[in-house]
Amino acid sequence: MNDVVTGVLETARRAPGGVAVIDGRGATLTYGELRRRVLAVAEAMTGLRPGDGVLFAARPGPDAVALALGAVAAGGMLVLADPGLAPDVAAARLATAVPAWVVADSVAYTLSGPLRALARHRGLALPHLRDPAPGRPVRHLYAGPWLPGVPRDAIPLRAVYRASSPHPAPLEGAGPFEDPGPPGRDGPAARPDQPAVVAFTSGTTGRPRGVVHTRGSLAEGSASFGSAVPLAPGDVVHTDQLMLGLPALMAGATWSLPGARPFASELAERGATHAFCVPVRLDRILREDGRLPGTLRCLLLGTAPSPPAVLRRARAAAPRARIWSVYAMTEALPIAIVSAEEKLACREGDLLGAPLPGVAARIAADGELYISGPQLARGYIGEPPLREVATGDLARLDEQGRLVLLGRKKDMILRNGVNIYPGLYEPALAALPGVAEAAIVGVADPETGDEEVVLAVRPDEGFDAAALRRALPDRVDAGALPDRVEVLPDFPRAGRTDKLDRARLRAAVARHTGGGGR
Incomplete structure (x- = not known):
């Protein structure tokens, strides 16, 4: 090992x-x-x-x-x-x-x-x-x-x-x-x-709950990543992420640590061939400077969903680079990697890609994804060893054996006895013209417990609220159509990775009264 x-x-x-x-x-x-x-x-x-x-x-x-x-x-x-x-x-x-x-x-x-x-x-x-x-x-x-x-x-x-x-x-x-x-x-x-x-x-x-990784599981994760994104001496990997820095060092490449300079400037100064960025942060960067240096061969996005608008902007900024989206969790680093082209072509759900070599994926009866393999953490401190881990994600395997995310299990919305999975529709909605980001949340009725389905939208250039509403029936199943649409200038974020904070978004749309609601 x-x-x-x-x-x-x-x-x-x-x-x-x-x-x-x-x-x-x-x-x-x-x-x-x-x-x-x-x-x-x-x-x-x-x-x-x-x-x-x-x-x-x-x-x-x-x-x-x-x-x-x-x-x-x-x-x-x-x-x-x-x-x-x-x-x-x-x-x-x-x-x-x-x-x-x-x-x-x-x-x-x-x-x-x-x-x-x-x-x-x-x-x-x-x-x-x-x-x-x-x-x-x-x-x-x-x-x-x-x-x-x-x-x-x-x-x-x-x-x-x-x-x-x-x-x-x-x-x-x-x-x-x-x-x-x-x-x-x-x-x-x-x-x-x-x-x-x-x-x-x-x-x-x-x-x-402390997730314990061993020297072996970290090495297996690094090797699994390297099988999908090969690294070699002479490559320069620009990241602050341990799980990209370690594969770089094991391969003899150079680990470039970010400093205070603008992202694109540091990539150019270091001659970076590979780089990692959180999607929301990359979106902000590219809105200010829409070009990335020509040395870049591989741009990796991770720790949060990659909206189609960000993927398209990244392709335009680095036309010679491969754009990859990485799916991982603390207990299993990494799980799957998929190209921007494949991700943009998927119309139902959020394509995560085929499980990496050695990674075993199992879909439980309720649709939850379970993961096992040599890159799996040993377990939680004070608890029995892990043999597999429940991801909390609802997923399916497509005809090519690739994982397609349908949504978070805890984010499921219940309306009129119908289970609605936001992740099944959000990527397609975010791919619409003029939409920078889209999220579906449920606002519960305190008396009945039934949920109102609200589509929150962060607009991009050329946004047309009427066109969005006309497009909904072609992108969302009839049983999951939103009760109303709210246009917000920004989405609430949490943590160092700027992950969407759905609880705060739910609270925001619950009290929101203007700005495009229908």
Whole structure:
């Protein structure tokens, strides 16, 4: 079985001179140097047992890549510190995955300690990194200069790197250091079953459910992705997504991390051949600058549905590139990939594509999609191992064996005893001229529980409300035709990926009285 850590280190051993990472400011890190740093961090983090929690709060960059891989190589399981959580939710997560180490930027210690009140006032909430598990001993490794809030016994990353030089100096606070040697030396032994990262799926309420991915499941996911989107040395992959960065590193390509420059400008400056973007954000970008550089061969869209208007705009902006939409979930990374051309040609439902190699898809009696395969997470913390996972999506398999999304199970609308699945119709409605985005929601009658079906539309250039209403019978089954149409200037979004917030949209159309309702 594959192992993501040894896979990256083996790639680095074979081609130490290649560029592994470009940071947000354009600085580069070679594979040989990345390998040295990863092994040095692993050596410094002595005493970790396989699966011990490592609370991780490092900003994206070469140091973060080395710290993450090094911590996992040492046996740790990364627990990502989410700066947007309420204190009680963060505490519940840390009680579920108790950290033995904290690996963070020095500024994160300051913002979670001496400047905690100021940080919270500005919407940034971090767990108390200095003492994340009261009553339990925790060791610390920090990047950057020492700042107030950093524990005095914390190990500075610069000292870890310095100790891995040919003439290492003693490293205060760390265990006995063993020089990792030149790039040709073997790295840590493969541990495919070792927990590598835990990602929590609960929102702001409810019991935390930590999805545990192993070194093996991450490697299998990377290999599955690479089978659909091949990567090779010389390719430059521009993304902040781990599940695209890891395949790049395993293939010997360059992982380009976004900085503060405009998206298209950074792609051009880095010579990016592959890039990832959230559909809604790409739409905003292309409305301001409708061209992407000619070096781009592959543009990947994911984490949210890709409206037809965005796909068409992306094709116009990058006519030489293949546009792909990626379907994945936290428990299974990835599941399917489909081209923009195939997606736009699908008239009923949202085409997700054929399951990737090794991915098994099962449609239950109620239409819910279940997924299994080697890329599946090991399971949830404190729960039995996963053999398959319920996606919460309603889907069907078409005559070519491709998955077609019909909607979210929880988004089903019930009107007059008829089940209505919004995802079956939304892509076709969003493909109409003058429509930027379309969503169907149900507004429940508090007395009967029956739902009013409301079509919400975000208009694009050339929108014609009357033409939209005339087109509805050809795009929506008679039993699912909306009771009214509401035209909104924008749709409510949630989270870092700007995912459509259907609950807030439902509330907006429930109280909306003008702007095109019928």
